[in-house]
Structures are given as C-alpha cells and as structure tokens.
Amino acid sequence: MLLTGVAMAQTAAATTPAVDADAASEAMWTGVGYYVLLFLLLSIVVGIIGKILKVYDLTLQIQGKEAMNWNRIMGIIFVIFLIVGFYGAYWEFTNQATMHLPEAASAHGVKIDDMFMVTFGITVIVFFITQFLLFGFAFKYSGSNKRKAYFYPHNNTIEKIWTVIPAIVLTILVITGFFTWTTVTNTAEVKGDINIDITGHQFAWEIRYPGPDGILGKKNYKLTTGINKVGVDYSDKNSFDDLVADTIVLPVGKSIRLNIQAQDVIHSVYMPHFRVQINAVPGLPTYFKFVPTITTAAMKAETDNPKFEYLLYCNKICGASHYSMQKVVRVVSYGEYLDWLSHQKPYLSDQLKKELKMVVDTLPTIPETPKKLALNN
Numbered sequence: 252m253l254l255t256g257v258a259m260a261q262t263a264a265a266t267t268p269a270v271d272a273d274a275a276s277e278a279m280w281t282g283v284g285y286y287v288l289l290f291l292l293l294s295i296v297v298g299i300i301g302k303i304l305k306v307y308d309l310t311l312q313i314q315g316k317e318a319m320n321w322n323r324i325m326g327i328i329f330v331i332f333l334i335v336g337f338y339g340a341y342w343e344f345t346n347q348a349t350m351h352l353p354e355a356a357s358a359h360g361v362k363i364d365d366m367f368m369v370t371f372g373i374t375v376i377v378f379f380i381t382q383f384l385l386f387g388f389a390f391k392y393s394g395s396n397k398r399k400a401y402f403y404p405h406n407n408t409i410e411k412i413w414t415v416i417p418a419i420v421l422t423i424l425v426i427t428g429f430f431t432w433t434t435v436t437n438t439a440e441v442k443g444d445i446n447i448d449i450t451g452h453q454f455a456w457e458i459r460y461p462g463p464d465g466i467l468g469k470k471n472y473k474l475t476t477g478i479n480k481v482g483v484d485y486s487d488k489n490s491f492d493d494l495v496a497d498t499i500v501l502p503v504g505k506s507i508r509l510n511i512q513a514q515d516v517i518h519s520v521y522m523p524h525f526r527v528q529i530n531a532v533p534g535l536p537t538y539f540k541f542v543p544t545i546t547t548a549a550m551k552a553e554t555d556n557p558k559f560e561y562l563l564y565c566n567k568i569c570g571a572s573h574y575s576m577q578k579v580v581r582v583v584s585y586g587e588y589l590d591w592l593s594h595q596k597p598y599l600s601d602q603l604k605k606e607l608k609m610v611v612d613t614l615p616t617i618p619e620t621p622k623k624l625a626l627n628n
C-alpha cells in the first residue's frame with residue numbers, strides 16, 4: 252500500500268510533467284507489449300514441451316513400459332514454484348524496498364510508519380508459513396498408487412483455530428490503527444497553529460497564507476472570479492493582509508493546519524514524506540494538522556540527494572491533467588519562514604482591487620493600514 256504510493260510518487264517526481272509524458276507513455280506500452288509477447292512465447296514453449304512429453308509417455312505405454320509418473324512431476328513443479336516464489340519475494344523486499352520513502356518528516360508520521368511495519372511484519376510471517384504449507388503439502392501428498400486418500404471432511408478444532416487467531420490479530424491491528432488515526436486527526440482547535448489554505452481545482456492548487464495578523468480572512472464560494480480565485484470575502488478585515496504563494500513553505504517544529512477545499516471535483520492533498528493525505532471535497536472543507544520535523548536541507552543530507560524536495564501531489568485521479576497538480580513543499584527554520592513570508596505577494600492585487608471597485612488612490616501600502624480601505628459595494 253505505502254510502497255506503491257511511494258513508487259508512484261517517485262516516478263511522478265522524476266519526470267517533468269507534460270514534456271516527457273507522451274514519450275514515457277509510449278515507452279511504457281512498448282514495455283508492456285514486450286512482456287505480453289514474452290509471456291505468449293513462454294506459454295507456447297511450455298505447451299510444446301508438454302506435447303513432446305505426452306508423445307514420449309504414449310510410446311512408453313505402447314512399448315509396455317511403465318508410464319511417466321505425472322503426479323510426482325507435478326509435485327516437484329510445485330516445490331520449484333515455491334522456491335522460485337520465495338526467492339521472488341526476497342528479491343522484491345531487497346530491491347523494490349530501496350524505493351521506500353525516507354524517514355517520516357512529521358511527528359505523527361513516525362507512528363504511522365510503526366503501524367505499517369508491524370502489519371507488514373505479521374503479514375510477511377503469515378505469507379511464508381502459508382505458502383510453505385500450501386506447496387509443501389501439494390508435494391508431500393501428491394497422488395500415488397501406493398496409498399489411498401484419507402477422507403477427512405471436517406474438524407471443528409482446526410476451524411476454531413484458524414478463525415479465532417486471525418480474528419484476534421486483525422482486531423488488535425484495527426483497534427491500534429483506529430487509536431493512531433484518532434491521535435493524528437482528532438485535534439481540537441489549538442491556538443498557535445499556522446493556518447494555510449489549500450484549494451484544489453482542475454488542475455492546480457491555490458495556496459493562501461495569513462498575513463501579519465496570523466488570521467486567514469473568510470471565504471465565500473459565491474465571490475469566486477477569475478481574479479479572486481478562491482473567493483476571499485473582503486467584508487472580513489482579516490482578509491486584507493492575506494498572501495498568495497506559489498510554493499508551500501513550512502517552519503520546522505511548528506504545528507501546521509492545512510485548510511483544504513475543492514472547487515470542482517474531489518482532489519486529494521497528498522504529501523507522502525509527511526505521511527499526510529486527506530481528500531479535498533467540494534462543499535466539504537477538510538483539514539489536516541501536523542508538525543514537520545525535518546527541514547528540507549536536513550533531508551537532502553540524510554537522503555544524500557542534493558536535489559531532494561518535499562512535494563505535494565493530488566492523489567485522486569481528477570481529470571486529464573491530474574499529474575500536473577504538484578507543488579514543492581519546503582521545510583525551513585522559523586526565521587527563514589518569516590523572511591520568506593515577508594516576500595510573498597498580497598492576495599489583494601491591484602487587479603482585484605479594481606474588480607472590487609475599491610478606492611485604490613486612497614490606499615497606502617497593504618497591510619499596514621487596512622482600516623482605510625473602502626468598499627464600494
């Protein structure tokens with residue numbers, strides 16, 4: 252589950268959107284075609300070998316010799332399949348696992364990772380035991396003329412064991428998961444959060460930061476226009492100093508609250524490095540609170556990748572250009588964050604002032620004296 256997400260995330264990060272998309276898609280289908288042909292070829296080869304053996308078997312019988320023991324051959328093939336399968340699983344863990352996400356870069360992410368590893372550990376153990384028994388039994392008890400099958404239709408004790416044990420294990424996993432999820436999401440309003448608005452639409456994210464007052468102004472979807480993209484309500488004074496940003500910059504160690512909305516279809520705010528994901532639903536504001544714990548610079552050093560960037564993706568297939576809903580997320584020190592914030596553009600641009608018919612001439616700089624602003628409507 253997590254691994255697939257990660258693999259997809261990394262593929263998306265590695266490719267420049269739009270430019271390489273066609274080439275990548277062509278390469279992918281060439282690859283798929285190659286494997287389909289290879290599979291067909293292999294099937295034909297196996298079929299031919301089967302036919303040859305069948306003819307050989309018949310000639311043995313015609314000559315009055317002992318026929319081939321197909322049950323034994325099938326049993327041996329089962330064992331070969333078991334060994335090859337186990338090796339495949341081992342290869343998967345050792346090779347594909349290198350695509351694993353780096354260490355969780357958020358406080359709650361560590362808990363989610365622990366939970367993942369416990370579930371993964373249990374399922375891997377169960378996988379090896381059950382596969383060994385399944386293929387091992389098929390080999391050991393393969394059909395033989397020398398013994399008669401024992402009719403054994405039912406055993407209550409076995410039924411109880413293989414019902415109760417998985418039930419207990421799953422209950423423990425589900426309940427632990429439930430409590431972890433509650434601690435991650437059940438966060439009552441706490442003062443001191445840095446509020447950031449993320450609004451998704453086909454096909455981009457709009458980011459709004461609160462200005463020096465630290466409060467995001469109200470929004471009203473009815474006010475949305477081409478310029479007032481997220482429908483900020485200027486009858487609320489807190490709106491005047493709000494800022495618009497192109498990247499998401501977060502101070503390390505501070506509580507961040509993402510206020511999430513969608514304007515058309517369901518999108519999903521997905522920041523895998525922070526183990527953050529929640530849907531952006533039209534008409535239903537959602538939010539996610541988390542504390543980033545590792546700066547981008549520290550992560551660059553840790554992953555030994557000078558180009559490393561945290562990313563925000565859309566994780567719902569929301570339309571043709573879904574893949575382009577990507578933004579860079581930078582985690583910096585609080586000082587750097589404040590400096591960056593002071594360089595961001597006001598949401599209330601001159602164009603928007605004109606649209607709102609504000610008295611632009613009397614306006615000194617925003618946001619020092621927002622009280623002097625006048626609305627004509």
Ligand SMILES: [Cu+2]
Pocket residue numbers: 451452517518519565566567568569573576
């Ligand atoms: Cu989307």
